Amino acid sequence: MKKFSILILSFLAIAAITSCDDNDSEEFNLNTNTAGEITLSPGSGAFEVTEFNGDDLAERFTWNAISLEVPVQIDYTLQMDTDMGDYSAPQILGASTETNVAVTYETLNAAAIALGGEATVASNYKLRVVATTADPAVNPIVSNEVNIIITPFAAYPFSDLYLVGAATEAGWSNDNNNPALFRDPANETVYYYTGYFNGDEFKLLSTPGFWQPQYGERNGAVGVNDGGGSDPNSFAAPAAGYYDFVVDIDGVTNSSEGASSFSITANSTAATAATYTTVGIIGDSTPAGWGR
Numbered sequence: 608m609k610k611f612s613i614l615i616l617s618f619l620a621i622a623a624i625t626s627c628d629d630n631d632s633e634e635f636n637l638n639t640n641t642a643g644e645i646t647l648s649p650g651s652g653a654f655e656v657t658e659f660n661g662d663d664l665a666e667r668f669t670w671n672a673i674s675l676e677v678p679v680q681i682d683y684t685l686q687m688d689t690d691m692g693d694y695s696a697p698q699i700l701g702a703s704t705e706t707n708v709a710v711t712y713e714t715l716n717a718a719a720i721a722l723g724g725e726a727t728v729a730s731n732y733k734l735r736v737v738a739t740t741a742d743p744a745v746n747p748i749v750s751n752e753v754n755i756i757i758t759p760f761a762a763y764p765f766s767d768l769y770l771v772g773a774a775t776e777a778g779w780s781n782d783n784n785n786p787a788l789f790r791d792p793a794n795e796t797v798y799y800y801t802g803y804f805n806g807d808e809f810k811l812l813s814t815p816g817f818w819q820p821q822y823g824e825r826n827g828a829v830g831v832n833d834g835g836g837s838d839p840n841s842f843a844a845p846a847a848g849y850y851d852f853v854v855d856i857d858g859v860t861n862s863s864e865g866a867s868s869f870s871i872t873a874n875s876t877a878a879t880a881a882t883y884t885t886v887g888i889i890g891d892s893t894p895a896g897w898g899r
Contacts, residue, residue: 645670645683645750647736652753653729654715656760661713668700669707670736670750679740680704687718690731690754698722700734719757726761765790768798768822768854772809774844782816788854796857801874804850808841811854822856829859829867836861842869849877 647670654665668685675681685708686697698718701708724730736750769785770777777783788811791797798811811822821832823839830839844850851872858865889897 645673645736645738645748647734647750647753650753651755653756653758654712655729655758656712656716656719658760658762661711661716661760663712665710665712665715667707667709668734668736668753672706673738673748675740675745679742679745681738681740683708684737684739685710685734686737687722687732687734689722690733692722692733694735715757716759719759720761724757724759726759729756729758731755732757766795766813768811768813768856769815770800770809771812772841773807774804774809774842776803781812781818785812785815788852794855797853797855800852801877802849803877804844804848804852804871806844806846806848808843810839810841822854822859824869826864828864829854829856829869830864831856831859831861833861842871844871849874 647668649666649668652666670683673681682702682704683706684702685700686694687700688694688697698721700710700714700718719730719732720726722732732755734753734755738748738750739745767790768788770788771781771785772779775786777785786800786802788798788800791799812818813820813822819832819834821838822829823841824830824843825839832838842852851874852869853871854867854869856865856867859867887899889895889899891897
């Protein structure tokens with residue numbers, strides 16, 4: 608009986624070893640030709656971007672989930688191209704492992720502009736979802752296309768600066784037809800102003816009606832309070848008269864003067880320049896044409 612038990616145990620051990628060998632040698636096959644389909648919705652839409660709705664939700668695009676033969680993470684990417692594009696260089700509106708992406712008006716606007724869209728001009732675009740895995744052997748699965756219309760918005764592309772302070776005509780009012788500085792056409796951080804200053808102090812504002820961002824003197828260069836720091840010191844005109852004021856705000860932050868600089872230099876010829884009480888417009892688009 609004892610020999611029979613040993614014999615039985617020996618057969619069981621051999622069977623177990625054989626079973627392990629079979630499992631270890633089994634090939635792992637992943638179906639790379641999945642017949643799964645992705646359906647993107649909604650099927651169409653029209654979106655007009657404005658100055659005020661950039662942060663608002665434009666649409667939450669959704670699609671059905673797909674599954675492969677083995678449980679792997681599937682990454683979904685929502686792509687956008689022009690209606691005649693081939694997705695060779697698409698704009699990415701969002702990516703997720705879930706089956707939806709929330710898209711704001713600003714995201715649509717940036718994508719449309721990047722694809723050549725013009726502000727205030729409605730143009731046709733198309734969207735699709737592409738599903739991929741980390742395994743390059745698995746072919747991407749692409750959804751149906753959705754056609755949408757986007758009317759982009761282009762914000763004012765320049766950053767202006769305005770004078771404020773007792774040395775200026777506006778005084779210390781931040782919304783009193785404050786004179787604007789001239790922007791350098793070749794350097795977006797450089798500004799100029801030639802005009803009459805009282806012998807007093809002044810600062811620069813980014814937006815009439817608001818005290819920040821506010822620029823002034825700091826450590827012999829230019830400082831700023833963008834709303835999260837402390838106010839800089841004032842610039843100053845040493846005496847009443849005409850001056851050339853030049854300021855470069857390159858690299859200026861709440862905590863750094865960056866590569867900024869400023870100068871205020873007396874202009875001896877401005878005082879004798881002609882003064883005009885009126886300004887006229889001439890040309891073919893006016894009633895008087897090119898006559899004066």
